[in-house]
Amino acid sequence: MIELLEVRPDDLGGGDLAPGVLVLLRDAFPEDGPNEGDYYRAVGAPEIALILRDGPMVVGHLGLYAREVKIGSANVEIGMLGGIAVAPDRRRNGYSRLLVRRAHEHLAKRQIAFSILFAYEPRIYQGSGYRLMQNATHFIEPDGTPNTLVYRGSMYAELTRDGQINCSICAAARCEQQTSKVSSWR
Known part of the structure; x- marks a missing residue:
């Protein structure tokens, strides 16, 4: 029986x-071999790890992060999904x-309107509402360092249409909306 667990990486x-x-x-x-196979050491620990377990076997993982990005002149908190993996013998289920x-x-509980991920196989995530973007992504690393990635x-x-952000990331450079302050998970 498959069990979905939500844990903090420290746990x-x-x-x-x-x-x-x-x-x-x-x-x-x-x-991520240079990090001795430690994915979290390579990319940073997520706020929450979602883990699929079948008995004692870990068969799936997703790391959930939140990052601040600049959309136009507004700083906006977005969700970032990483480390999405399913054991090869459990795929296509x-x-x-x-x-x-x-x-x-x-992310919806936090009123975070957008989520991004980096996909090796984009077709897998299209069914969950994800679309390809080609523009530069500017973000702040957990240590406060600005970074840009294309x-x-x-x-x-786009996760919500509650009026806080109603533009797509593709048109983000033209979006000047301010968002309400998001409360912390902790």
């Missing part, structure tokens, strides 16, 4: 999930979609 520490998460992410993202849907529920696998999804 993975000595538990029975950590080794399974490490193996799943190491196998899914072998390019809707598990990625399940993980993405749960992440979207978390990545052909970048995808975005």
Whole structure:
């Protein structure tokens, strides 16, 4: 029976999930080898890790992050999904979609209107509302350093249409709306 768990990365520490998460992410993202297969060390720990477990086996993972970006002249908090992985023998069962849907529920609670992800296979995420973007993404790293990324696998999804942000990321440079302050998860 598949179980969906929501954990903070600090809670993975000595538990029975950590080794399974490490193996799943190491196998899914072998390019993080210089970090000894530690995906979190390479990209930073997410605010929440969504984990699919079948008995003792970790079969799926999604890291949920929040980042501040500039849209036009407005600073806006967006969601960022990373480390989305499903064990090869469990693919094509809707598990990625399940993980993405749960992440979207978390973002909606925070009134975060947009989510981005970086996809090796964009077609997988189109069914969850993601569209390809070709423009530069400017963001602030967790340590406060500004960064810019142009990545052909970048995808975005508009999560809400509540009037706070009603433009698409593709037209973001023209968007001058201010958003309401988002409360913290913690």
